[in-house]
Structures are given as structure tokens and as C-alpha cells.
Amino acid sequence: MRNVYFNHDGSVDDLVSLLLLLQMKDVHLTGVGVVGADSYLEPALAASRKIIDRFGHGEQLDVAASDSRGVHPFPKEWRLDAFSLDALPILNEAGTVHAPVATQPAHLDLVAKVQATDGPTTLVMTGPLTDLARALESDPSIAKKIDRLYWMGGTFDGRGNVAEPEQDGTTEWNAYWDPEAVKTVWDSQIPIQMVGLESTRQVPLTPAIRQHWAQLRQHPAIDFIGQGYALVPALQHFETNSTYFLWDVLNTVASEFPDTVTTKQVMSDVLTTGPGRGRTFETPDGRPVTLVTQVDHDAFFQHIDDL
Ligand code: AGV
Ligand code: CA
Numbered sequence: 100m101r102n103v104y105f106n107h108d109g110s111v112d113d114l115v116s117l118l119l120l121l122q123m124k125d126v127h128l129t130g131v132g133v134v135g136a137d138s139y140l141e142p143a144l145a146a147s148r149k150i151i152d153r154f155g156h157g158e159q160l161d162v163a164a165s166d167s168r169g170v171h172p173f174p175k176e177w178r179l180d181a182f183s184l185d186a187l188p189i190l191n192e193a194g195t196v197h198a199p200v201a202t203q204p205a206h207l208d209l210v211a212k213v214q215a216t217d218g219p220t221t222l223v224m225t226g227p228l229t230d231l232a233r234a235l236e237s238d239p240s241i242a243k244k245i246d247r248l249y250w251m252g253g254t255f256d257g258r259g260n261v262a263e264p265e266q267d268g269t270t271e272w273n274a275y276w277d278p279e280a281v282k283t284v285w286d287s288q289i290p291i292q293m294v295g296l297e298s299t300r301q302v303p304l305t306p307a308i309r310q311h312w313a314q315l316r317q318h319p320a321i322d323f324i325g326q327g328y329a330l331v332p333a334l335q336h337f338e339t340n341s342t343y344f345l346w347d348v349l350n351t352v353a354s355e356f357p358d359t360v361t362t363k364q365v366m367s368d369v370l371t372t373g374p375g376r377g378r379t380f381e382t383p384d385g386r387p388v389t390l391v392t393q394v395d396h397d398a399f400f401q402h403i404d405d406l
Contacts, residue, residue: 100127102216103354104209106165108136108226108273109143109181111327112347116225117147118320119348121155122406123355128158129220130212132205134165136226136276137173138181146185148198153190154320155198163201163208167229169276171263171377177341183330189323206233210241219246222289223354225347227273228252232280235287247290251350253281253379254296255365255390262340267374271296274369275377281369285386292362292389294350295379301394303334304343308400320406345399352402353391359402361393 103126107113120126131151133143147162184190201208209230213220222245224231231248234241252273254260259270266275274281284291312325331343353360366385370378379388 100125101221102127102129102218103221103223104128104130104212106132106134106205106209106222106224106226106230107347108134109138109140109146110177110347111180111184111331111343112345113137113225114143114146114150114184115324115327116223116347116351117150118154118323119351119403119406120223121151121158122320126355128160129216130163130201130208131160132163132165132208132230134167134205134226134230135178136169137272138178140164142181142185144200145196146181146190148196148200149185149190151198152193152196154323161199161201163203163205165205165230167206167227167233169227169229170278171275173272173276180330184327187323187326189319189326206230207237209234210238213241213244214238216244219244221246221354222248223351224248225251225350227276228280228284229277232277232283235283242287242289245289247292248284249292249350249354251294251347253293253369255367255379255381256297258296259378260296260340261377265374266376269375270377274379278369278371278377281377281379282371285367285369290389292353292391294346294353294391298360298391298394299344299346299349301396302345302349302399304328304331304345305334309333315404318406321404324403348403349391349394349399352399356402359395359398360391362389363392364388365390
């Protein structure tokens with residue numbers, strides 16, 4: 100079994116990632132942290148607990164709430180999706196919530212869980228890096244016990260997804276939310292595999308994928324995925340700023356099934372000031388990062404079916 104700690108920020112693909120991690124046979128989740136970045140905290144926390152109850156196979160797992168705040172908040176319209184997801188009947192059939200809320204805030208829960216685990220912990224993160232940066236500041240010795248961070252965030256091709264004033268369009272949202280946190284993590288010794296926007300463009304949410312999930316809805320886990328992705332815009336005729344890709348799910352699947360992706364090593368750094376703040380970029384003076392470059396599209400979606 101691999102010990103995995105998951106920190107996410109409550110969007111649809113974050114919560115689908117939690118569902119997937121709970122189904123992976125050789126993954127033992129030691130903890131889950133939730134940050135209200137691309138979500139409001141309360142519904143993202145509640146939905147996480149209900150997903151553990153409904154799809155966690157009886158695993159005993161608590162969920163830690165983050166008190167981290169970003170430098171650049173996400174659009175409210177996106178953050179509201181967590182309320183809809185938390186209200187889905189498939190998560191509310193039982194009418195009760197059992198998975199407990201952890202006693203400590205998410206960054207301290209991360210420290211505690213890593214230190215309490217024998218051997219290494221693998222970190223999967225699908226939102227901003229703030230909780231990890233704060234965890235490292237609180238206890239730098241955790242770096243030695245984290246064998247790898249799998250992060251969805253950043254991008255190297257200059258095509259960002261932040262459409263906000265006073266920035267230059269080159270940054271990805273999770274990095275933009277807290278650029279300093281990215282820098283802190285980059286300055287640590289933790290090995291990093293990164294899914295940036297360039298590879299996620301190969302896995303947009305499409306009407307055909309929705310249809311595929313609809314036909315498999317007799318399986319409750321696939322039904323949940325279909326219901327969740329019904330809340331957000333698919334790639335219909337052309338890409339807009341709101342078009343959904345399977346960003347976080349690609350990161351989570353790649354953490355478990357390396358064969359579904361191609362990677363290359365890049366030396367990189369991150370800007371923390373100016374109109375490109377949050378931009379990850381290649382530089383010979385940077386730190387090594389394993390960057391996902393290509394996705395085996397069919398193998399990727401097959402792994403979701405095979406839950
Ligand atoms: O930049 C991708 C990250 C992923 O972690 N998030 C969504 C995923 O959970 C932010 C984001 C970018 N574009 C979005 C986002 C959109 N159109 N709707 C919601 N969130
Ligand atoms: Ca996310």
C-alpha cells in the first residue's frame with residue numbers, strides 16, 4: 100500500500116479526484132485537506148465527507164479544513180459549484196454525515212499526518228500550494244518524508260487560464276491564487292511531478308464523454324462523476340474561459356498510473372511579482388520538475404471506467 104495525503108480546493112474535478120483515490124486498490128489515504136479556493140469551504144468540506152461516507156468502502160478518514168487565504172481569489176461563480184455538488188441526491192441519500200472534521204487546520208493536519216505515518220507519504224494536490232507552503236514553514240522536516248508531490252498547477256507554454264485585470268495571461272489559476280506558495284514549495288527538496296495546462300488541453304470535457312458516463316450510470320461512482328460534470332461547461336463549439344478540462348483528474352490518474360502519460364524533466368522557477376506573477380517558466384538555474392507532456396487519451400478515460 101502507498102500512503103497518500105490529498106489536499107484539494109473543492110471544484111468538481113477535485114471532488115472527482117477524491118472519489119478516484121478512494122477507489123484505488125493500493126492507495127491508503129492518510130488524510131484529506133480542503134481549501135476554499137476554487138470553492139466555498141463549507142460545501143467543499145461537507146461534500147468531501149459525504150464522498151468518503153458513500154464511496155470510501157468504510158475507510159476511517161477525517162477531513163481537515165484549511166484557513167489559508169489566497170492573494171488572488173477565484174471568481175465567485177466558479178466557487179459556487181461546490182454548493183450544487185454538495186446538494187446532489189447521490190451524496191445525501193443517507194441524510195447523515197459520519198467522516199469527522201479533523202481537529203487541526205489543513206496545513207497542520209498535513210504535518211501531523213506525514214509525521215505520524217511510518218515511511219514516506221505521497222502528496223497529491225489539486226489546488227493552490229498554500230497549505231503545503233505553510234506546512235513546510237511550520238515543520239521543514241516533513242520534506243524528507245514526502246517522496247513526491249503530484250500537483251495540478253502552473254503551465255509552461257505561456258497560455259494561462261486567468262482572465263483577470265492586471266496580469267498578462269500567462270499563468271494558471273492554482274499558481275496565481277498564491278504565487279509565493281509555489282515559490283516556497285519550489286525551494287524545497289520535495290520531488291515534484293506537475294500537470295500544467297499544456298497536457299490538460301488533451302482531455303477537455305466533451306459531450307461525447309458525458310454521454311459515455313451517462314450510459315454507465317448504473318455504476319454509482321460513474322453516475323456521481325456524470326452528475327458532477329453536468330454542473331460545469333463542456334467544450335461545445337469553441338473554447339471559452341469557462342470551458343472545463345479534466346485538469347485535476349489527469350493529475351490524480353497520472354499519480355497512480357504513470358503509463359497513461361509521457362513526461363519530461365524541466366528546470367524551472369516561478370515569478371512572484373509583476374504582471375506574470377504565478378507564471379512557471381523554464382530556466383537552467385531552476386529546480387527539476389517532472390512535467391507531464393502527453394496523455395494517452397483512451398487509456399486515461401479507461402482508468403476512470405475501471406474504478
Ligand atoms: O486551473 C485549473 C484548476 C484545477 O485545479 N481550477 C479548476 C481545476 O480544479 C481552476 C479553474 C480554471 N478554469 C476554471 C477553473 C473554470 N473554467 N471553472 C472552474 N475552475
Ligand atoms: Ca482544483
